[in-house]
Amino acid sequence: MLVAPGGNFLARQARLRDSLTAAALDALVVSSLPNIAYLTGLFASTAVLIFATNEVWLLVDARYLDGASARQAALEGLKVSLIGSGGSFEESIAAVVGAYQTDRIGIEASHMTVRAHQDLERRMVSAGSRPGLVATDGLVERLRAVKDPWELGRLRDAAGRLSDVAKCIIPKALAGMRERDMAGIIEAELRRVGFDRPAFDTIVAAGSNSAVPHHRAGDRQLAAGDLVVLDFGGMLDGYAVDLSRTITIGRASTRARRILNDVVAAQQAAFDAVRPGRPAPEVDEAARRVLEQAGLGEAFSHGTGHGLGLEVHERPRITRSRPGLPVEPLEAGMVFTLEPGAYVAGWGGVRIEDDVVVTPAGAEWLTDVPRLM
Amino acid sequence: MLVAPGGNFLARQARLRDSLTAAALDALVVSSLPNIAYLTGLFASTAVLIFATNEVWLLVDARYLDGASARQAALEGLKVSLIGSGGSFEESIAAVVGAYQTDRIGIEASHMTVRAHQDLERRMVSAGSRPGLVATDGLVERLRAVKDPWELGRLRDAAGRLSDVAKCIIPKALAGMRERDMAGIIEAELRRVGFDRPAFDTIVAAGSNSAVPHHRAGDRQLAAGDLVVLDFGGMLDGYAVDLSRTITIGRASTRARRILNDVVAAQQAAFDAVRPGRPAPEVDEAARRVLEQAGLGEAFSHGTGHGLGLEVHERPRITRSRPGLPVEPLEAGMVFTLEPGAYVAGWGGVRIEDDVVVTPAGAEWLTDVPRLM
Numbered sequence: 001m002l003v004a005p006g007g008n009f010l011a012r013q014a015r016l017r018d019s020l021t022a023a024a025l026d027a028l029v030v031s032s033l034p035n036i037a038y039l040t041g042l043f044a045s046t047a048v049l050i051f052a053t054n055e056v057w058l059l060v061d062a063r064y065l066d067g068a069s070a071r072q073a074a075l076e077g078l079k080v081s082l083i084g085s086g087g088s089f090e091e092s093i094a095a096v097v098g099a100y101q102t103d104r105i106g107i108e109a110s111h112m113t114v115r116a117h118q119d120l121e122r123r124m125v126s127a128g129s130r131p132g133l134v135a136t137d138g139l140v141e142r143l144r145a146v147k148d149p150w151e152l153g154r155l156r157d158a159a160g161r162l163s164d165v166a167k168c169i170i171p172k173a174l175a176g177m178r179e180r181d182m183a184g185i186i187e188a189e190l191r192r193v194g195f196d197r198p199a200f201d202t203i204v205a206a207g208s209n210s211a212v213p214h215h216r217a218g219d220r221q222l223a224a225g226d227l228v229v230l231d232f233g234g235m236l237d238g239y240a241v242d243l244s245r246t247i248t249i250g251r252a253s254t255r256a257r258r259i260l261n262d263v264v265a266a267q268q269a270a271f272d273a274v275r276p277g278r279p280a281p282e283v284d285e286a287a288r289r290v291l292e293q294a295g296l297g298e299a300f301s302h303g304t305g306h307g308l309g310l311e312v313h314e315r316p317r318i319t320r321s322r323p324g325l326p327v328e329p330l331e332a333g334m335v336f337t338l339e340p341g342a343y344v345a346g347w348g349g350v351r352i353e354d355d356v357v358v359t360p361a362g363a364e365w366l367t368d369v370p371r372l373m
Numbered sequence: 374m375l376v377a378p379g380g381n382f383l384a385r386q387a388r389l390r391d392s393l394t395a396a397a398l399d400a401l402v403v404s405s406l407p408n409i410a411y412l413t414g415l416f417a418s419t420a421v422l423i424f425a426t427n428e429v430w431l432l433v434d435a436r437y438l439d440g441a442s443a444r445q446a447a448l449e450g451l452k453v454s455l456i457g458s459g460g461s462f463e464e465s466i467a468a469v470v471g472a473y474q475t476d477r478i479g480i481e482a483s484h485m486t487v488r489a490h491q492d493l494e495r496r497m498v499s500a501g502s503r504p505g506l507v508a509t510d511g512l513v514e515r516l517r518a519v520k521d522p523w524e525l526g527r528l529r530d531a532a533g534r535l536s537d538v539a540k541c542i543i544p545k546a547l548a549g550m551r552e553r554d555m556a557g558i559i560e561a562e563l564r565r566v567g568f569d570r571p572a573f574d575t576i577v578a579a580g581s582n583s584a585v586p587h588h589r590a591g592d593r594q595l596a597a598g599d600l601v602v603l604d605f606g607g608m609l610d611g612y613a614v615d616l617s618r619t620i621t622i623g624r625a626s627t628r629a630r631r632i633l634n635d636v637v638a639a640q641q642a643a644f645d646a647v648r649p650g651r652p653a654p655e656v657d658e659a660a661r662r663v664l665e666q667a668g669l670g671e672a673f674s675h676g677t678g679h680g681l682g683l684e685v686h687e688r689p690r691i692t693r694s695r696p697g698l699p700v701e702p703l704e705a706g707m708v709f710t711l712e713p714g715a716y717v718a719g720w721g722g723v724r725i726e727d728d729v730v731v732t733p734a735g736a737e738w739l740t741d742v743p744r745l746m
Contacts, residue, residue: 109488
C-alpha cells in the first residue's frame, strides 16, 4: 500500500492546527478513522487521535502497537506519540487531555458516540480535570475535501484502472446471466487490476430493478431488452473511485435510447457548470434542468454527485441546497462524482457516473469510458 | 433474500417490550442498523426505529419509502408505522416522541452520535416536550445473542456453504501465487456458493505475515515452507459466518506441525468447555490453558471467539474477563466462533476457526472442514 510522504501529513496537520486556532480550541479528539488516516497515514480498525496544537498522540489497541510504530517510523519528519491502550480508549484520552487544564478541547460530534462522550467526561471529572468538551463538526473533513497533489495522483491512477475495469466487463454482460454473476465478474476484475477491495457492494440492476437506485445484485437474470445499471467502485491505497454505466441487453428501445441520451446530456451540463468558487448546488441544478426539460425531473430522485477520497461518500455534496445545510463553494482540487440518473418505476432506470477533479479553469474527467456502449 | 416470518419479528419485539418494562422505559430510539433489521426485517443503509411499548415507528429516507413499505407489508402481522423523512431524522424523531410527555425515552448510547443526541434534545425542547433521554446499552444486542430457530437455520445453511468454500479453495493455494490472488479465488467461490458478499476483507497471510493476526492480503507470494492463514467469511440473508484454516505450502516443518496440533487441541478444549450457564471467559480460559502448557501462552494474543449473527462481531465475547465488563453466561442458541491462534513474530502464525452453536447439552459444530489439510 502506498502512503503519502511524511511532509504531506505535516502539511495537513499544519492546516488543522490553523483550523483549531480559528475555532479557539487547544486540542481535538479525532474519532473518525478516515480522519485519522488522513492526518497520520495510519489505517486502523480502532484508534483515537488526540490532536493538540503542540503535540499529537495516537491511541491504538496495544496489540497493534508494533505495526503502527513501524508505519509511523517510515513517515519522515512526522512526530506522533503512540500510546498502546490495553483498556478503554476513554481512559487513555482522559489521561492525555487531563494534562491540559482547559475547557477548549474539541470532539467530533458526528463521530463520537454518546457512550464514549459520557465515559470521557466522567473520567475527566474524576481525574480532576475540567470537563469542557466542545462539540465540533467537519474540521478535518473540510480539509480532506481539497486533495493534495499526492492524493490527486492516487485518485487519477485509481480512476484510470476503474475505467479499464469498465471497458473490460461491459462486453461480458450477456442475457441469461444473473445480476450476482455479473457482480462477481466486476469484483474479480477490480481485484485483477490492483484494487484492494470494492469500494461498496457492487450494483447490478437489470430490467425493472434498474429503476431502484439502491438495488444491489440479486438472482434476476439479464434478459433481452433490459436496461442494466452497473455501479461499482474500488479502493486503492485507501482512496475510493466510483463509476456507473447503463447498458442494454440486445437492442435498446427508442424510449431507452432517449433517456440514455438525456442522462448523458445532464451529466455533460453538470461538468460544464463545474468551476472554482461556484456553489455545489449550481452543478446539481445544471444537471437537473436538462432532465426537467426532458420531462424527467421527477425521475431524477437523487443528488448529482458526492466527493471521493478516503471515503466513497464525502464532501462536497453535489446536491440541491437544503435549508440548514451550508452551501459549499467548489475549490480546485476537489474530486467528486457526476452521476445523474432517471428512474421509471416498474420500467427501468438509467445512471451514468464519472469522476471529476476541479481545476483552476473548470473541471477534468478522471474516468474515461464511452458513455454509451 | 430470505427474511424471517412476521411472527419471529413479533416475538423479538415482545422480548424487547419486556426489556423496556424492566428498564422502566416508555420507548427506545434504535439507531443501530443491525438492531433495526433484527426487529423489523428492514436492511437499510439509513433508518431510525422508534420502539414504544404500544407502537413502533420506522423512519426511512423518503426515497426508500416505497421499497420499505413493500417489504414490511410482506411480513404478516407486523405493525410498523413507516415515516418517510425528507429532512433530518432528529426532526422526525422529535415529532414522534414529542407526543409522549415522558422523560423515560431510551437512546442507544453506543450507536447514537453526540451530534444526533444534541439535535434531538434541542428539537424536543423547542417542541415543548420533556427532553429526558436515557442512555442505554445493549438492550437489543442482548436479545440478538440468542438465535431463534429461523436464525439458526440460516446460520447452519451459511456455515455449510462456508465449509464447502474452504474445501474447494484450500487445494488451490500454490507456491508463487500472491496473497491477493488467493483472496480473489476465495471471494469468487463465496459468491459462487450463494453468499451475498464477504463478511469482511478476506485474510490471506503468508510466511511472516501469518504472525500478524490482522494482516489482510497483499502482494507477498506464497512460498514453499510458508504457513498461510486463510480467514474468510460470508453474509447470507443478512447473517455472517466466519472460518479460518492455516495451511502449509509444501511440507510443514516440525515446529509448524507442533503448533498446528497445539492450536487444534486448544480449539477442541474450548469446544468441550461450552455449555449453557457457563461464563464465556471460562471457554477462553480452556483454550488458553492448552496453549500455555505448550509454551504458547504469550503467542495467543487475542480472544478465543466472538458471536455471529447480523454482525460478524457481536455478543457473546469469548475472551478473558476484564474488570468493568459484565461476565456473560452462555445460553443455548448462542452462535460464536472458536478461533485460538499462536503467533511468533518474524516466523509465522497459526489460527484455526470454526463456528459453533450452544445446545442444551453442550455445543455443536456448524462448520465442518478437516482442521489440518
